[in-house]
């Protein structure tokens with residue numbers, strides 16, 4: 001069996017989900033300082049191995065509730081939102097202070113479900129995350145609790161973190177929980193329930209194992225949302241681990257061999273993304289390529305504006321466009337990094353000319369190789 005340490009050798013990008021119960025001392029509405037310091041050490045160690053790290057952290061409501069007069073999690077949405085407004089700013093400060101001590105820069109991103117459903121904001125969120133990661137910054141993500149209404153709320157960060165893993169093409173998602181993994185039945189009801197170490201497919205039998213969260217915990221999702229998260233992650237080619245996170249150095253403990261449940265994705269994120277692009281059927285425009293560009297993309301390169309002789313159609317950034325050679329034969333298709341107006345302006349140009357033509361420094365490729373398939 002592959003150990004966690006072996007798995008890390010093939011991991012480029014990892015999403016760590018931190019539940020409220022781990023980060024916040026539930027009795028006092030304050031951060032568990034020593035634990036957060038140990039998490040920062042874990043993140044520094046992952047970065048030192050060349051792994052990019054994204055944190056999805058809950059805790060805003062738990063952190064803010066006392067200040068707005070609640071001794072337990074508020075039931076009313078308005079109160080939870082007010083608690084989150086107070087708590088999120090404290091949470092951000094705690095991350096900033098603790099990570100700065102290790103020279104790690106953190107950046108906060110607050111997302112709603114809508115942001116990840118609508119194409120332009122989805123693309124912006126993806127680009128911002130890529131830009132942060134390229135610069136070695138650790139994104140710290142939470143749901144934008146203060147504006148999310150009931151209809152557009154995830155409500156739990158299990159599924160949010162799986163969407164983030166999908167969005168960023170991460171190869172591993174770890175949900176740190178108050179439990180060390182999946183049991184055949186809820187261990188609160190059956191203390192002797194057998195432990196499930198590996199899941200390769202979420203069958204109805206696996207689904208039937210999950211129960212809701214414990215009434216006394218600060219968490220919201222229970223095992224039901226964790227399995228929903230596993231489905232989202234696996235569909236995006238990302239494997240997912242559920243592990244116990246309460247003790248210090250949660251990642252270090254996994255490296256030391258601590259027990260956990262792993263949900264193994266059968267394919268990698270890029271293969272899945274490319275299959276999706278291959279299946280898209282209605283291009284909104286065309287790019288005409290010179291012979292050099294056709295040869296370049298056939299050998300796996302991105303499509304640069306320099307090799308584009310013309311564009312047709314009315315398309316936006318993120319739209320599907322067809323790629324044609326000079327005989328009008330279809331060479332491939334992909335997602336445009338520029339809308340048709342900008343693409344027309346920069347066609348035939350060198351990368352270094354893009355910023356003076358457009359007035360801003362955009363992407364160097366018109367279609368990135370990860371966003372393209374060749375027929």
Ligand SMILES: Nc1ncnc2c1ncn2[C@@H]1O[C@H](COP(=O)(O)OP(=O)(O)O)[C@@H](O)[C@H]1O
Pocket residue numbers: 019020021158176177178179181182183184185186187188209210211212213214217218219220221222223224
């Ligand atoms: N089949 C199961 N296996 C493990 N835990 C389960 C199962 N069904 C329900 N649970 C409950 O899910 C809880 C973990 O979820 P939750 O309380 O939401 O924590 P978190 O804050 O980590 O999201 C466990 O403490 C456990 O009581």
Ligand SMILES: N[C@@H](CCC(=O)OP(=O)(O)O)C(=O)O
Pocket residue numbers: 018019020021057058059060061062084142143145155156157158218219220221222
């Ligand atoms: N976004 C909310 C957290 C949602 C939540 O409680 O998630 P979790 O603790 O992971 O079950 C917050 O920051 O309080």
